Amino acid sequence: MGIKQKMFIYAPWVYHLHAGGCNGCDIELLAVLTPRFDVERFGIRLAPSPRHADILVVTGPVTKQIAPFLKRVYLQVPYPKVVVAIGACACSGGVFNDVEGEETYAILGGLDKMIPVDVYVPGCPPKPEAIIDGIIRGVRILGVKSCEVK
Amino acid sequence: MVSLNDVIYKLEHSLKPYFRIVKREFNGKHIYIETDRDKLPVAYDVLSEFDGRLIHVTASDMGLAGIKLFHVYAFDHIDRYSHVILYVMLSRENLKAPSLASKTYQVNWAERETSELLGINFESHPDPRHIFLPFEWPNPVESTESTSEKVLVDRGNLLPLGPYHPALIEGGYFKFSVDGEDIVDVDIKVGFNHRGIMKLAESRSYWRNVFLVSRICGICNICHVLAYLNAVERLFNVNVPLRAKYIRTLLAELNRIHSHVLWLGVAAELIGFRTVFMWSFKIREPIQDCIELITGNRVHMDAAIIGGSRVDLTNETINKVESKLREFKNQFTKLIDIIYDHSMFRSRTEDIGILKLADAKNLGVVGPTARASGWKIDVRKDSPYEAYGEDYTTWDIITDDGCDVFSRALVRLKETLTSVDICLQCLDTLKRVNGKIIVEEPINIIDGETIGKSEAPRGELFYYIYSDGSIIPHTVRIRTPSYRNIAALKHMLVGYRLSDAPIIIGSVDPCYSCTDRVIIVDVYKGKCLTINYNEFINFAKRGFVNVS
Numbered sequence: 001m002g003i004k005q006k007m008f009i010y011a012p013w014v015y016h017l018h019a020g021g022c023n024g025c026d027i028e029l030l031a032v033l034t035p036r037f038d039v040e041r042f043g044i045r046l047a048p049s050p051r052h053a054d055i056l057v058v059t060g061p062v063t064k065q066i067a068p069f070l071k072r073v074y075l076q077v078p079y080p081k082v083v084v085a086i087g088a089c090a091c092s093g094g095v096f097n098d099v100e101g102e103e104t105y106a107i108l109g110g111l112d113k114m115i116p117v118d119v120y121v122p123g124c125p126p127k128p129e130a131i132i133d134g135i136i137r138g139v140r141i142l143g144v145k146s147c148e149v150k
Numbered sequence: 151m152v153s154l155n156d157v158i159y160k161l162e163h164s165l166k167p168y169f170r171i172v173k174r175e176f177n178g179k180h181i182y183i184e185t186d187r188d189k190l191p192v193a194y195d196v197l198s199e200f201d202g203r204l205i206h207v208t209a210s211d212m213g214l215a216g217i218k219l220f221h222v223y224a225f226d227h228i229d230r231y232s233h234v235i236l237y238v239m240l241s242r243e244n245l246k247a248p249s250l251a252s253k254t255y256q257v258n259w260a261e262r263e264t265s266e267l268l269g270i271n272f273e274s275h276p277d278p279r280h281i282f283l284p285f286e287w288p289n290p291v292e293s294t295e296s297t298s299e300k301v302l303v304d305r306g307n308l309l310p311l312g313p314y315h316p317a318l319i320e321g322g323y324f325k326f327s328v329d330g331e332d333i334v335d336v337d338i339k340v341g342f343n344h345r346g347i348m349k350l351a352e353s354r355s356y357w358r359n360v361f362l363v364s365r366i367c368g369i370c371n372i373c374h375v376l377a378y379l380n381a382v383e384r385l386f387n388v389n390v391p392l393r394a395k396y397i398r399t400l401l402a403e404l405n406r407i408h409s410h411v412l413w414l415g416v417a418a419e420l421i422g423f424r425t426v427f428m429w430s431f432k433i434r435e436p437i438q439d440c441i442e443l444i445t446g447n448r449v450h451m452d453a454a455i456i457g458g459s460r461v462d463l464t465n466e467t468i469n470k471v472e473s474k475l476r477e478f479k480n481q482f483t484k485l486i487d488i489i490y491d492h493s494m495f496r497s498r499t500e501d502i503g504i505l506k507l508a509d510a511k512n513l514g515v516v517g518p519t520a521r522a523s524g525w526k527i528d529v530r531k532d533s534p535y536e537a538y539g540e541d542y543t544t545w546d547i548i549t550d551d552g553c554d555v556f557s558r559a560l561v562r563l564k565e566t567l568t569s570v571d572i573c574l575q576c577l578d579t580l581k582r583v584n585g586k587i588i589v590e591e592p593i594n595i596i597d598g599e600t601i602g603k604s605e606a607p608r609g610e611l612f613y614y615i616y617s618d619g620s621i622i623p624h625t626v627r628i629r630t631p632s633y634r635n636i637a638a639l640k641h642m643l644v645g646y647r648l649s650d651a652p653i654i655i656g657s658v659d660p661c662y663s664c665t666d667r668v669i670i671v672d673v674y675k676g677k678c679l680t681i682n683y684n685e686f687i688n689f690a691k692r693g694f695v696n697v698s
Contacts, residue, residue, distance in 0.1 A: 020343045024368025024449040027412060031438070034431035065342045095365045096345050099353055106346035125368065125449050 001143075008054060008080065008146040011043040012139050015053035015077065019070050020107065021060030024125040025087040029057065032135075037128045044135060050076040055138050061089035061096045062108040074115045080145035082138040084119045085111045086131060091120045154179070154225060154232045157200050161234075164196050165189045172237075176384065179231040180601065187238045187247050190221060194250055197223050197234065203514060203527075206612055207250070207260040209240075209268045210625040216241045217268055221250075222601065222612070226532035233601060240270065249275040256514030259340075259637050260629070267348075282341035309648070324643075324655070331647045336640050351626040356382055356595070359623065360455055366628070368449050369409050372402050373606035374628075375454045380535050381602025381615045382456055386593050390536075391586040394458035399537040400576040401444065401453055402604075403569040408437045409607035410566045411482070413659050414489075417559060420652045421498040426489065433481045436474045443467055458588030463580055472577050479570050486563050499556040503642040503654035506553055513638040516631045517609020518565065519658045522558040524551045529605035543575045555657040562659075595619060606631055608659050636660050 018026055032039045033046060047053040050073045062070060074083070088094035093109030103109030111117050118141050121134035158181065162169045168186035175182070185193060194204065202223040209219045217240045225232035240247060249272035251258040261272045262281040272278065309326040323339035347366055351359050363378045364371040376398060383390060390398075415430035438448045445451040445461050453461045463471075489495050505515065510523035520527055528547045530538040537543055548564045550557035597619035604611050609631030616625035635658035642654050 020345060022365045022368040022371075024365075024371070027368060028449060031431065031435070035428055036432065036435045060343075061345060063342060063344055065344060069342075095362055096347070096350065098350060104346045104350060106344050106349075124365075127448065 002147075004149060005143050005146050009139050009143045011045075012054045012135075012142055013047035013052055014044055014055045014057050014135065015047045015050045015073070017050075017056060017058045017070065017073055019058050019060035019066050019090065019111070020063035021087060021089050025059035025090075025131075028125045028128055029059065029086065029131060032128045032131050037132060039132055039135065042132075042136065042139070044139075050074075051078065053077050054080070054142055055082045055084060055135065057084045057086055057135070058090050058111050059086045061093045061103075062111055062114055063106055064108065067108055067114055070114060080142060080149060082118045082142045082145065083111070083115060084121065084134050084138045085117045086121045086126060086134065088122055088124045091122050094124065152200050152225075152228055154181070154229050154234075157197065157202070157225065157234065158183075160200070161193060161196050164192055175600065176231065179229075180233045180235065182235045182237065182599075185236055185238055187219070187240065190236065190238065191248055191250060191253065193221070193236055194253060198254075200225070201228060201511075202234065203227070203511075204250070204254065204257060205514070205610065206614075206627070206629040207257045207264060208614060208627045208629070209264045209270055210614075210616055210627070211268060212239070215239060217245065217270065219247055219264070219270060220614070222614070224532075224603075224610075226529075227527045231533050235601065245269055246271050246273055248273055251275050251277070254512060254514075255637065255641075256512070256634060259633060280341075281339075282344040324639075324651075326643075326648065326651070328648055331649070333643050333646055333648060333651065336643050338636065338640060340636065348626050348628060352623060355621045356623060357456060359626070361452055363628075364450055364452055366630070367606075369412065370405060370606040370608065370611075371449070372398070372405050372451050372454060373604050373611055375452075376402055376536060377602045377604035377606075377611040377613045378615075379454055379456060379602070380604055381600050381613045384602065385598055385600045385615060385617055386456075386596055388457050388589055388593055390458055391589065393462075393580065393583050393585050394454075394587045395537045395542070396576045396580050396583065397444075397459045397461070397463065397587065398454050399543070400463075400573055400580070401441070401451055402536070403573045403576070404437055404441055404444075405451070406569045406607045407478075407566050407573070408434055408441070409659075410562045410569075411437070413562060413607075413656075414485075414559070417653065417656045418489075418495070420656045421495070423492075423495060426485070426495075429485060433478060433485065436478055440471045440474050443470060455588070457593060458586070460588075462587050465581065468577050468580055472574065475570055475573055475577075479567065482563075482566060482570075486567075489559070489563070496556060498650075498653060499559060499657075500552075500554055502555045502646060502650050503558075503657055504553050505638065505642050509641055510553075510638075513641055514634050515609070515638045515658075516634050517606070518558055518561045519609065519635050519638070521547065521549045522561045523553045524549055527610070529603050529610050533603055535604060537576060537579075538572075542579075543572050545572055555653055558657045595621060599625075608632055609635065632658070632660050 016029060031037060056077050085091050090111045093103055096107050097109055098104050108114055119134050119138045121130055123130055165185050168189050170184045172182040172184050202225050205224045206222045209217050212218050219238050219240055221236040223234040247270055249261055251261050259281055261275055264270055265272055266280050266283050307328050309328050325337040326333050327335040351362055360375055363374045366374050411430050411434040415427040418426035442448045445453045453459055505523050507523050507525055510520050510525050526547050526549050531547055545568050548561055550561050597617050599616040602613040611631060612629040614627040615623055618624040639655060643651060
């Protein structure tokens with residue numbers, strides 16, 4: 001492993017972005033950061049700004065009002081970046097899709113309609129263990145992407 | 151003591167000749183009255199004289215008959231279960247109604263919402279902008295003189311907070327007008343989390359809607375379900391078995407405990423008290439374990455369904471939950487003692503964000519925010535549902551006269567202990583009461599309309615359901631507690647310092663999701679700086695912003 005890769009995968013910083021979900025995933029993500037699950041032992045911590053982040057963690061079905069802001073935050077994250085979609089809503093729109101499975105007037109229905117997604121963590125909400133697993137997978141992808149950095 | 155009959159007598163007298171009692175429901179406690187649109191302001195004057203709470207203004211599309219506009223008044227804090235529902239039929243050719251927003255700020259948002267969703271034109275509304283619809287929605291309404299950005303800038307420097315906002319204090323978009331450090335005026339924009347749930351609920355069956363309304367809020371999910379079921383079960387005459395009532399109450403109270411402890415952690419973090427943030431999350435985990443043990447999931451319980459409960463508790467589970475709750479109570483009492491005597495916590499929260507009782511009544515705040523202003527309202531006592539009545543469990547409403555952020559914290563902390571007591575009583579009864587947990591008779595769908603309420607951790611939750619006899623509800627209308635509390639923030643924030651803004655916003659426990667970023671507009675240089683919400687929090691902790 002080169003020094004570049006080590007730099008990225010030993011201390012990945014996460015930026016949490018709420019894109020209109022129900023808060024279920026958000027409180028589970030918060031539980032991940034607190035004493036019982038303590039994700040800081042992997043060197044993962046919340047970044048104060050998207051400009052400092054390596055991993056963008058997004059929850060919620062992406063409402064139309066939040067979509068322009070989501071795009072702006074995504075563009076602010078420096079390369080190499082990894083996007084982790086947490087929860088059924090962020091993966092596909094979940095329960096907020098209408099009866100035919102199509103998005104409604106207020107949501108985009110899934111994060112991948114807006115920005116490229118690297119890891120999907122399904123569940124309503126996913127358990128903290130699943131979220132940690134998703135972020136760790138994101139870290140591996142980050143390691144691969146970091147090799148491309150010149 | 152005023153009774154509902156006095157109110158109706160006085161109302162009939164002042165609304166003549168446009169007064170017709172359409173029906174009395176629920177032992178005559180829910181009264182539906184049809185009147186004329188011009189009489190609505192008069193009705194408001196009469197009913198607010200009797201201390202009636204105007205809990206919602208909403209409307210329902212009745213097809214060819216036109217649009218039905220409701221004013222729902224609650225009198226349940228005076229006379230148990232009492233509600234007066236005033237409605238007027240508006241024809242599609244003339245969709246106009248008088249606005250009450252200039253009389254009372256509490257219906258400002260409700261009228262804007264009704265106006266944008268059903269096209270009713272509220273005459274002389276002070277602020278007819280869109281509230282929930284996306285920015286690019288056709289025909290945006292221009293902001294009026296009083297709220298335009300220019301006025302905010304004229305009164306001081308403009309400092310918008312949002313719309314990106316952190317995990318838990320999901321807020322909207324606050325545009326502060328500041329003079330130095332002091333907040334002069336504030337404009338609140340919400341709706342970033344608008345997912346069109348009321349529309350979705352009108353395209354799914356009653357049974358599937360249970361799981362949809364649960365997803366309105368992950369933190370108070372079962373309270374939404376209970377308010378929805380309260381309405382649906384009353385409409386379909388379903389008698390829930392006793393054991394199911396206790397199970398639902400137990401789960402709702404576990405939910406309240408975890409919500410309040412979560413709030414404590416977040417509030418502590420907002421004032422830079424990170425130790426309490428970690429502690430409260432640590433002692434909250436056993437409660438999550440209890441919920442997982444009973445329902446199988448840590449957050450969304452999906453345990454209550456129409457006619458009863460989906461899950462049952464074995465004696466083994468009851469004992470485990472009981473021991474965990476007792477341990478939680480010990481730990482939490484210690485935490486309360488620490489917070490109560492902590493000089494830093496007190497100095498950051500005392501005499502901040504004051505909301506006097508008269509203002510609280512005028513703004514129509516609900517839940518712990520209202521109770522911290524000394525207003526004794528609680529749906530669990532006023533309109534008892536599930537096992538909250540005196541026949542089932544014994545407990546008291548907790549109020550405080552401090553009116554500031556500290557008393558809001560105190561009310562929530564004490565309420566958590568009350569909730570633990572209610573849980574223990576429920577568990578005790580569940581050991582003795584055996585029997586069915588769900589009705590076995592088939593449920594018949596009956597046409598009609600009804601309202602349902604429950605007490606979410608943040609306050610009174612209101613549902614209106616209109617059934618036309620099909621398997622899909624014709625109309626579902628929801629008013630969440632934060633709807634009122636966030637609107638009241640405008641009153642609480644003005645006059646305090648910018649560094650107190652996060653804890654004041656946090657003190658009402660706002661629950662509509664969003665956002666994490668602050669945009670600072672420097673009006674003198676005309677440039678726009680974007681700083682992150684956490685930097686804003688740091689600013690709140692340090693007292694200055696590093697905008698290099």
